[in-house]
Amino acid sequence: MAAKLGRTEVLSLLSLSCACVGVLANTFQGDGEPLIASVAFSGLAFSFTYALIRWLGPAFKRAGFKGKDLSKLRQPEIPETMGAVCAIVYLFIIIVFVPWPFYKDIVAATSGGGNRDVVFELQQVETGRLLHKFPHSKLASYLSAILSLQSVVLLGIGDDLFDIRWRHKVLIPAFASIPILIVYFVDFGVTKMVVPTFLRPYLGELFDLGWLYYVYMAMVSIFCTNSINILAGVNGIEVGQSLVIAFLIVFNDALYLSPFTPYPHPATDSHLFSLYLLLPFIGVSVALLMHNWFPAKVFVGDTYCYFAGMVFAVDGILGHFSKTLILLLLPQGFNFLYSAPQLFHIIPCPRHRLPHFNPRTGLMECSIVEFKKPLARPIAEVLKLLHRLRLLRIETNEKGEVVSSTNFTIINLWLVWFGPLREDRLAMGLLAFQTGCGLAGLFVRHRMALWVFTQDNL
Amino acid sequence: MAAKLGRTEVLSLLSLSCACVGVLANTFQGDGEPLIASVAFSGLAFSFTYALIRWLGPAFKRAGFKGKDLSKLRQPEIPETMGAVCAIVYLFIIIVFVPWPFYKDIVAATSGGGNRDVVFELQQVETGRLLHKFPHSKLASYLSAILSLQSVVLLGIGDDLFDIRWRHKVLIPAFASIPILIVYFVDFGVTKMVVPTFLRPYLGELFDLGWLYYVYMAMVSIFCTNSINILAGVNGIEVGQSLVIAFLIVFNDALYLSPFTPYPHPATDSHLFSLYLLLPFIGVSVALLMHNWFPAKVFVGDTYCYFAGMVFAVDGILGHFSKTLILLLLPQGFNFLYSAPQLFHIIPCPRHRLPHFNPRTGLMECSIVEFKKPLARPIAEVLKLLHRLRLLRIETNEKGEVVSSTNFTIINLWLVWFGPLREDRLAMGLLAFQTGCGLAGLFVRHRMALWVFTQDNL
Numbered sequence: 001m002a003a004k005l006g007r008t009e010v011l012s013l014l015s016l017s018c019a020c021v022g023v024l025a026n027t028f029q030g031d032g033e034p035l036i037a038s039v040a041f042s043g044l045a046f047s048f049t050y051a052l053i054r055w056l057g058p059a060f061k062r063a064g065f066k067g068k069d070l071s072k073l074r075q076p077e078i079p080e081t082m083g084a085v086c087a088i089v090y091l092f093i094i095i096v097f098v099p100w101p102f103y104k105d106i107v108a109a110t111s112g113g114g115n116r117d118v119v120f121e122l123q124q125v126e127t128g129r130l131l132h133k134f135p136h137s138k139l140a141s142y143l144s145a146i147l148s149l150q151s152v153v154l155l156g157i158g159d160d161l162f163d164i165r166w167r168h169k170v171l172i173p174a175f176a177s178i179p180i181l182i183v184y185f186v187d188f189g190v191t192k193m194v195v196p197t198f199l200r201p202y203l204g205e206l207f208d209l210g211w212l213y214y215v216y217m218a219m220v221s222i223f224c225t226n227s228i229n230i231l232a233g234v235n236g237i238e239v240g241q242s243l244v245i246a247f248l249i250v251f252n253d254a255l256y257l258s259p260f261t262p263y264p265h266p267a268t269d270s271h272l273f274s275l276y277l278l279l280p281f282i283g284v285s286v287a288l289l290m291h292n293w294f295p296a297k298v299f300v301g302d303t304y305c306y307f308a309g310m311v312f313a314v315d316g317i318l319g320h321f322s323k324t325l326i327l328l329l330l331p332q333g334f335n336f337l338y339s340a341p342q343l344f345h346i347i348p349c350p351r352h353r354l355p356h357f358n359p360r361t362g363l364m365e366c367s368i369v370e371f372k373k374p375l376a377r378p379i380a381e382v383l384k385l386l387h388r389l390r391l392l393r394i395e396t397n398e399k400g401e402v403v404s405s406t407n408f409t410i411i412n413l414w415l416v417w418f419g420p421l422r423e424d425r426l427a428m429g430l431l432a433f434q435t436g437c438g439l440a441g442l443f444v445r446h447r448m449a450l451w452v453f454t455q456d457n458l
Numbered sequence: 459m460a461a462k463l464g465r466t467e468v469l470s471l472l473s474l475s476c477a478c479v480g481v482l483a484n485t486f487q488g489d490g491e492p493l494i495a496s497v498a499f500s501g502l503a504f505s506f507t508y509a510l511i512r513w514l515g516p517a518f519k520r521a522g523f524k525g526k527d528l529s530k531l532r533q534p535e536i537p538e539t540m541g542a543v544c545a546i547v548y549l550f551i552i553i554v555f556v557p558w559p560f561y562k563d564i565v566a567a568t569s570g571g572g573n574r575d576v577v578f579e580l581q582q583v584e585t586g587r588l589l590h591k592f593p594h595s596k597l598a599s600y601l602s603a604i605l606s607l608q609s610v611v612l613l614g615i616g617d618d619l620f621d622i623r624w625r626h627k628v629l630i631p632a633f634a635s636i637p638i639l640i641v642y643f644v645d646f647g648v649t650k651m652v653v654p655t656f657l658r659p660y661l662g663e664l665f666d667l668g669w670l671y672y673v674y675m676a677m678v679s680i681f682c683t684n685s686i687n688i689l690a691g692v693n694g695i696e697v698g699q700s701l702v703i704a705f706l707i708v709f710n711d712a713l714y715l716s717p718f719t720p721y722p723h724p725a726t727d728s729h730l731f732s733l734y735l736l737l738p739f740i741g742v743s744v745a746l747l748m749h750n751w752f753p754a755k756v757f758v759g760d761t762y763c764y765f766a767g768m769v770f771a772v773d774g775i776l777g778h779f780s781k782t783l784i785l786l787l788l789p790q791g792f793n794f795l796y797s798a799p800q801l802f803h804i805i806p807c808p809r810h811r812l813p814h815f816n817p818r819t820g821l822m823e824c825s826i827v828e829f830k831k832p833l834a835r836p837i838a839e840v841l842k843l844l845h846r847l848r849l850l851r852i853e854t855n856e857k858g859e860v861v862s863s864t865n866f867t868i869i870n871l872w873l874v875w876f877g878p879l880r881e882d883r884l885a886m887g888l889l890a891f892q893t894g895c896g897l898a899g900l901f902v903r904h905r906m907a908l909w910v911f912t913q914d915n916l
Contacts, residue, residue, distance in 0.1 A: 063619050064522060088612065092633070095605065098640045106644065136594030139644060143601040146637075147553070150608045154546065157615065161521050175550070179604075182556045186564065186597060 001078070001297040003058050005051060013047040020044045027100065034100040038276050042283035045093045049287035052085050053298060065160070067299050071235070071357040071364065071423055078297055081160045083238075083304020086284040087153040090307070093280045094146055101142070101276060105135060137187050138269070144183035145277065145314045152176035152225070152310040156303035169302075173225040174218050176310060180317060181214050220322050225309030227332035229302060230339060233354040234364070234411060235294040235423050240431045241332070242308035243285050246278050248328050248438040249315065253278075255446070267320070274319035281311050294424035327441035331434050335410040338391075342369075342408045347379065353407035355415055355426070363420035366393060366406040374401050392416065459536070459755035461516050463509060471505040478502045485558065492558040496734050500741035503551045507745035510543050511756060523618070525757050529693070529815040529822065529881055536755055539618045541696075541762020544742040545611040548765075551738045552604055559600070559734060563593060595645050596727070602641035603735065603772045610634035610683070610768040614761035627760075631683040632676050634768060638775060639672050678780050683767030685790035687760060688797060691812040692822070692869060693881050694751040696758050698889045699790070700766035701743050704736050706786050706896040707773065711736075713904070725778070732777035739769050752882035785899035789892050793868040796849075800827075800866045805837065811865035813873055813884070821878035824851060824864040832859050850874065 005013070020043035027033040027040070060066070060079040067080045099106065155172045158164065164172075191213035192206045209216065232238045253271040285308070291298045316325035326333070342349035348369055355364040375383070380402045386392040387405075393416045394405040406412045414430055415421065421429065463471070478501035485491040485498070518524070518537040525538045557564070613630045616622065622630075649671035650664040667674065690696045711729040743766070749756045774783035784791070800807035806827055814825040833841070838860045844850040845863075851874045852863040864870045872888055873879065879887065 059620050088616075091609075091612075092636075095609075095637050095640060098637075099644050102644050136598060136645075139641070140594060140597050140601060143598060143605060143637075143641070147601060147605055147608065150605065150612065151549075151553075154549075154608065154612055154615075157612075158546075162517050178550075179553050179556075179601075182553060183597070183601070186557050186560050187594075 001054065001057055001291070003054055005054055009050075013051060016043050017047045020047075028103075034103070035272065035275065037100040038097065038279045041093050041097050042279040045089055045280040045283035046287045048089045048093075049086055049284040050290065052089060053082055053287065053291050056085055057082075057298060065301070069235075069296055069299075070354070072295060073359055073362070078299060080299045081157070081301030081303055082288060082291065082298040083300040083302075083307060084153065084157055084160070086288045086300075087149075087156075087303060087307040090280055090284045090311075091146065091150055091153065093283075094149075094277065097276065097280070098139075098142065101272075102135065102139065138273075140183055140187055141180075141318050142273070142276075144180045145318055147179035147183075148176050148221075148314050149307065149310055151179060152306045153303060156301075156306035159306070160301045160303050169229075170222060170226060172306060173221040173310060173313070176306075177218050177221040177313065180314060181217055184217070184317075185214070217317050217322070220317060220325070221310060221313035223333075224313040224316075224325070224329065225306045227329055227336050228309045229305040230343075231332055231335050231410060232305065233352075234427050234430075235296040236289060236292050236427045237411070237430060238300050238305055238308070239285050239289040239292050240427055241434055242304075242312075243282065243289060244431055244434045244438065245312060245328050246282050246285065248435070248442065249312070249325070250275065250278055250282070252321070252324060252442055252445075253319075270319040270321075274315045274321070277311060277315050281308070294422075294427065324442070324445050327445055328438045330437050330441060331410065331430075338410060338413065339408050347375070347383075347405075347408070348372075350407070353409050353412070355411055355419075357423075358420065361420060362422065364415060364423050364426050365420045366412045366415045368395075368404050369407050370404045371402060390416065459512065459515055459749070461512055463512055467508075471509055474501050475505045478505075486561075489562040492561070493730065493733065495558040496555065496737045499551050499555050500737040503547055503738040503741035504745045506547045506551075507544055507742040508748065510547060511540055511745065511749050514543055515540075515756060523759070527693075527754055527757075528812070530753060531817055531820070536757060538757045539615070539759030539761055540746060540749070540756040541758040541760075541765060542611065542615055542618070544746045544758075545607075545614075545761060545765040548738055548742045548769075549604065549608055549611065551741075552607075552735065555734065555738070556597075556600065559730075560593065560597065596731075598641055598645055599638075599776050600731070600734075602638045603776055605637035605641075606634050606679075606772055607765065607768055609637060610764045611761060614759075614764035617764070618759045618761050627687075628680060628684060630764060631679040631768060631771070634764075635676050635679040635771065638772060639675055642675070642775075643672070675775050675780070678775060678783070679768060679771035681791075682771040682774075682783070682787065683764045685787055685794050686767045687763040688801075689790055689793050689868060690763065691810075692885050692888075693754040694747060694885045695869070695888060696763055696766070697743050697747040697750050698885055699892050700762075700770075701740065701747060702889055702892045702896065703770060703786050704740050704743065706893070706900065707770070707783070708733065708736055708740070710779070710782060710900055710903075711777075728777040728779075732773045732779070735769060735773050739766070752880075752885065782900070782903050785903055786896045788895050788899055789868065789888075796868060796871065797866050805833070805841075805863075805866070806830075808865070811867050811870070813869055813877075815881075816878065819878060820880065822873060822881050822884050823878045824870045824873045826853075826862050827865050828862045829860060848874065 020040040023040040024037055027037045057079045060081065061077070065080040066077050068075045068077050152173060155176055159169060159172060191210055192208045193213070195203045195205060195207050228238065228242060231241060253274050256267050256271040257275075288298075288300060288304070292300055312325060312329075313322075316322040336343075341347045342353070348371060350367075350369050353367060353369075356367040357363075358365050374380075383392060383394050383402050383405055384396075387394045391413065392405055392408075394402050397403050406416055411426070411430065414426060414433070418429060419426075478498040481498040482495055485495045515537045518539065519535070523538040524535050526533045526535050610631060613634055617627060617630060649668055650666045651671075653661045653663060653665050686696065686700060689699060711733050714725050714729040715733075746756075746758060746762070750758055770783060770787075771780075774780040794801075799805045800811070806829060808825075808827055811825060811827075813822040815821075816823050832838075841850060841852050841860050841863055842854075845852045849871065850863055850866075852860050855861050864874055869884070869888065872884060872891070876887060877884075
């Protein structure tokens with residue numbers, strides 16, 4: 001990878017940035033137009049990330065952030081942890097963006113005239129300025145979201161530096177979600193859930209989860225981050241899946257903001273909030289994907305997975321669509337369940353479960369775990385059943401004992417079905433699968449929600 | 459340094475932690491007692507930092523964060539960047555602390571009874587809870603402070619990892635102060651300054667600085683962080699000076715909260731806020747100092763200097779006593795001015811200007827910069843004058859040309875006056891000087907403010 005940007009690249013990035021700055025300058029003429037500003041900021045986020053990845057690559061390698069790409073013939077050494085660059089640009093952009101969603105309120109509060117309709121309460125203060133009902137609570141939750149994201153990046157970089165043990169890793173997102181939980185608590189967050197119709201006779205219409213709601217929120221962040229972290233190991237798959245999920249959430253948000261939806265919809269604000277967080281995320285991730293796609297020129301590092309997962313978790317929690325979010329992460333959930341026998345050591349788990357690169361064909365093949373000791377009878381039977389269901393591929397010896405099986409990850413399963421494949425084909429297949437599952441999930445969410453709830457909130 | 463804690467250490471840390479947890483549990487009985495809770499949290503912060511520094515030391519060395527202590531006979535290799543541990547414990551504590559200052563308001567808002575007097579505005583909301591005038595703006599500024607501190611830690615770690623160039627380093631605190639500036643802007647911060655009496659005929663009583671006020675705030679954070687960063691290089695001096703400054707600010711805060719001060723004083727809240735930020739800082743810094751004091755077992759890294767400086771800057775800006783803060787940093791300011799000729803290359807500047815360790819005596823001596831080319835006439839004359847004023851020590855050759863001089867740092871100046879000294883004596887002397895200057899500064903601030911302002915705000 002050249003550390004210098006080519007001439008076309010410089011020109012493209014510069015013209016994109018200039019266009020974005022122009023759009024931003026224009027937003028001040030109206031009500032701040034936060035959505036348009038957010039799109040412009042995402043363009044800037046893309047340009048910054050793209051340039052910084054190139055400029056900082058050599059520095060990262062010098063500082064020891066580098067790794068060998070084992071799925072290539074020459075096993076080139078490339079920069080690692082580039083997700084940190086992404087994350088820091090993202091945080092910078094999202095902090096600078098803060099005034100836009102509140103611009104309307106700032107203008108209303110400071111001019112005093114023209115926008116009287118939004119001034120609910122006037123009060124002469126020491127400074128001689130007018131106070132109106134400024135959405136402070138919105139500001140606090142926005143800031144808490146940034147705090148949580150920043151925490152996860154800080155801890156993620158720690159993980160990339162020190163290679164923290166698996167059982168400590170799991171807790172990183174829990175720690176990082178503390179700011180959001182605390183502000184939710186201080187800010188009188190709603191801890192009630194709408195109860196599905198068939199449970200209403202027992203629980204009533206709304207059920208107050210109380211402190212369990214906080215446990216639930218922490219679980220969502222642990223699930224989002226770690227489920228992305230374990231579906232990894234192929235060029236572009238970490239960033240690719242995150243982008244697919246981000247686009248699906250944006251699509252879902254758009255449903256609430258489309259001209260066909262009655263306005264003002266009670267959920268409009270939270271879905272706008274969700275977009276403000278996601279659009280710059282898409283910006284930085286696209287720039288990263290362009291360098292991480294097959295053949296990868298940089299690795300993303302655990303930092304990226306934590307960061308991406310936390311963006312979704314924060315987005316889902318503060319946007320009040322955490323159940324929909326889980327629906328979009330079904331492939332990751334399946335991958336976790338499918339991996340569980342190995343993760344919990346019911347079946348031997350090798351150090352790495354990445355698919356195997358065949359240097360002769362240049363294609364990726366399933367990686368295999370060999371069982372040195374014969375497996376317990378019931379486990380062997382289950383494996384044989386899974387083999388017949390084509391959910392696994394095992395090998396048996398002449399005695400009928402299972403001697404090896406493919407590793408329990410969705411990536412290997414995909415190769416059982418369609419392999420061997422070139423690395424980019426493999427990534428593309430998995431991303432298509434993710435997209436399909438997500439669209440189906442959203443369809444279920446909006447068309448069939450009425451079966452279990454009295455109304456769809458769309 | 460033993461990675462394991464000794465038995466006495468374990469017992470002391472455990473009993474301190476238990477006592478703190480006990481105190482914290484008790485705070486829920488009254489109004490949350492945020493000040494007492496803050497003290498208890500500081501105890502916890504101390505214990506965590508103390509234990510983590512010991513446990514993580516070897517991991518830091520393995521990850522490449524290590525350095526040689528050149529001012530020792532054997533030049534032992536010890537862990538670097540331990541300030542990052544400090545900073546992360548601090549951030550964790552300060553985030554968990556958030557509910558306490560707002561506990562009174564939360565109780566008032568949720569119970570509805572008993573505390574009616576603080577309920578200004580009642581409103582039945584969707585959730586059935588009561589809303590009262592919750593100090594959202596206080597919450598937002600508190601969160602923005604945490605964001606700025608987290609940003610500076612993130613960028614500081616980047617600096618320790620990548621050894622950023624000096625001219626980029628200077629901007630780190632400016633970037634990190636963005637969250638606080640933005641929230642200040644969004645939250646209708648006051649940008650007016652009280653004008654000294656002798657300028658009132660020209661400027662009026664209050665002068666609106668407008669956007670210059672934001673530049674001023676950014677400058678304060680750049681000054682605080684960098685001035686601590688350049689007064690460094692002797693065991694314990696970075697942490698020691700930060701602790702002295704912190705104690706002086708706490709003393710100043712206490713003046714506003716003492717039983718003799720009329721209550722409620724308009725500045726009570728901002729000085730309480732300042733204490734909430736400083737007490738845990740003192741907790742983590744004392745734990746670090748115990749490992750960084752002569753003979754040092756760990757180094758603090760640039761991260762600590764950025765972090766400490768930003769704590770003061772944030773504290774001074776949001777506590778509205780930035781001018782007092784600058785008064786407490788006078789020795790650092792002097793050190794900067796005194797260093798300026800070398801920093802700006804008017805006089806040659808060697809790579810390191812640390813005092814020189816004499817292995818024969820075991821004492822620290824002034825470090826010397828040699829002038830290979832003869833200096834310009836006026837510069838040489840100024841140096842000779844400074845030499846006569848005992849503000850420098852120069853050597854001249856037979857022709858009367860200046861051939862060498864001590865380096866331009868306050869540490870070397872101290873050695874010109876009192877040297878050679880053992881490293882801890884040197885640090886102690888400088889800290890005593892810092893304390894003396896600070897106390898004098900506070901005396902001036904409170905006794906003589908009336909000469910330039912119509913009233914002291916105490």
